[in-house]
Amino acid sequence: QIDSARLWGTIHETAQFGATPKGGVRRLTLSAEDKQVRDWFRKACESAGLEVQVDALGSMFGLRKGRDMSKPPIGVGSHLDTQPTGGKYDGILGTLAALEMVRTLNDAGIETELPICICNWTNEEGSRFAPAMMASAAYVGDFTTDDILSRKDAEGVTVAQALDSIGYRGDAPVGRLKFTSFVELHIEQGPILEAEGKTIGVVDSGQGVLWYDGKITGFESHAGSTPMPLRRDALATLSEIVLAMESIARKHGPKAVGTIGEAVIAAPSRNVIPGEIAFTVDCRSADAAIMDALDRDLRAAVIEIAARRKVEVQLDLVWRKAPTHFDPKLVDAVENAAQQLGYSHRRITSGAGHDACNLNTVMPAAMVFVPCKDGISHNELEDATQTDCAAGANVLMHTVLALAGV
Amino acid sequence: QIDSARLWGTIHETAQFGATPKGGVRRLTLSAEDKQVRDWFRKACESAGLEVQVDALGSMFGLRKGRDMSKPPIGVGSHLDTQPTGGKYDGILGTLAALEMVRTLNDAGIETELPICICNWTNEEGSRFAPAMMASAAYVGDFTTDDILSRKDAEGVTVAQALDSIGYRGDAPVGRLKFTSFVELHIEQGPILEAEGKTIGVVDSGQGVLWYDGKITGFESHAGSTPMPLRRDALATLSEIVLAMESIARKHGPKAVGTIGEAVIAAPSRNVIPGEIAFTVDCRSADAAIMDALDRDLRAAVIEIAARRKVEVQLDLVWRKAPTHFDPKLVDAVENAAQQLGYSHRRITSGAGHDACNLNTVMPAAMVFVPCKDGISHNELEDATQTDCAAGANVLMHTVLALAGV
């Protein structure tokens, strides 16, 4: 059993890095606050006797030796970055539970056959730089390191510049450090476990993701003197697209979601009809055929709306992540651990993307979920109980011990 | 007849202050660019022998003596500020035509019975500070000077600070300098004159204006893991409000317009359902009963949408300007001038607000319109011909001469 109070203590200690007045965390990837939590994590790893490596995209790895150093370690962990108005658990729980596991094994003097490597992946959130889970995607070869290094945030700062500015561009080539398998603990970020009174979600699948960059070019004109029928209003166009995305997703019941998360009017003024808007779209399903339908229906809706309103709409797919089917043996291992520890559990699909989804494409991977209050995440009010967090950390540890061998 | 080439020259000379790559002007009120054009205007007035006064809200007045200095002058002018992506004519034509008139009278050695005062009113556009036509509204007593001085732009800078920063907080108390009447030349900013092939619009009325500040409070949540039916999406809510405003205005045919010009998501992120949005509404009609209907229908729509989507929507009326009915005698004077000069003309309603609309509440006022290309305004592509600008300036001058007496 891990030390529940110690785990809880680290979660709340690190929540000070980027703490917001509403009790959340604003710790955008590679920001000054991210550097603070990274420095804390590096020190904690070193104190726990781990050998820390940082790769060329800033992902951090803390290696605990095993008896058999000829085999790659079992990877465990998550991320420490957050959304602009994020919570204290999303990613953090999984990273600090991995640290807590190491501390527990150290205290108990437990050696494992295989080494264990605890991980903090760079830019899981995808809020500052696109795509999400950027570093683990490069790790598995979906993108080259150079491609990712050149990605820019809204201010035009590249990943390379951001890494250098906080001193976290490491020496280790991305993907060089291999793992035997990977396990990640995370809050569910959805309402199912709480609603069903289950403690552990045994994650067997994850939704695929479509991300688009959109741009609407209408025509700026005077809000007072331009007759309604002559307008080419970019915001009214966006409004139709937002509602179209909503109804396209709803058609698939619980099997799809669609969201416009960002929308910026180019030169906004109270008395000017918006002429240009940049926006982003996020839509998802665990079913690849539904993802195709979402893409097709969204594009068709956009074309119809643009033609009718005589505006131009550009819609570029910037990221497509296929649905994830986690490794069946690893999923069983998670389920066995939950079962043996006596926690109530159920199989579950992840609505969110996770680094484990990327890693699963090149190695066996699996995930453990614990409930979060009202299913709320990507919100400063995100919450989870100490008991559930500890339960998740115990399932994580026992899964890892089963994989690493004692 | 005014000097058409000289007028055209000053329009293009001053267009360099805040010139944009697309051929427009960005000269927000009380900005560094506004200071440049103000300095230019002050010097031009002084060179033309005018006595320049600046009032406590930065409005500039250039006085040309008349034979009878016991009577208040005839006011003539407009504004030199622009929208963020504005044109070269909106306001500028009217101000520089007033200057051109003085130059023409000087050159011809024409004295008038009454003095003439040419004006550059502060913040006509209303883009940086609300409301529009702020300084002329204070001039007529709709707001106190202190109230206006404390208004803030989006960055929190007050009118007082902005005036001080460019050195244009003048000594003259607002409203002290009285006028006998006021005439303003402006581009139409709408498509009617051009469509009908008329050179001069004799403006007999102006639309009333309703401006609102709105705020939507939904709930931020994860774009991937939050089921569609559980969302409280602030952007989807705004989208319904935008489309509702559009159809509410359309119900009144050509007699009403409605626009959402600004919308800002509080902490935007691709994979976060927008939780909070600030927005503005501008809706107008020349008919007071329709203005009441717009207000009532918009509020009812907002209440219905907010309740159905379980979000909070705050909608505050920040400005209400009643429809304008210009002084019949002055309107006739404009029409006579157009007639005598042989320009084709028609009576017209102003879709936009103008300083003359405010001044009309305390003195006889009227306006002259000239066509602009495709009715486009509040756009960098705003355009007008030299011939039409000169025609408008001639009508302006002859109207003023009729009022001031030669």
Ligand SMILES: NC(=O)NCCC(=O)O
């Ligand atoms: N777990 C999580 O919130 N990841 C962010 C990436 C995404 O799913 O949008």
Ligand SMILES: NC(=O)NCCC(=O)O
């Ligand atoms: N003339 C003009 O564009 N005025 C700006 C104020 C408004 O009508 O919105």
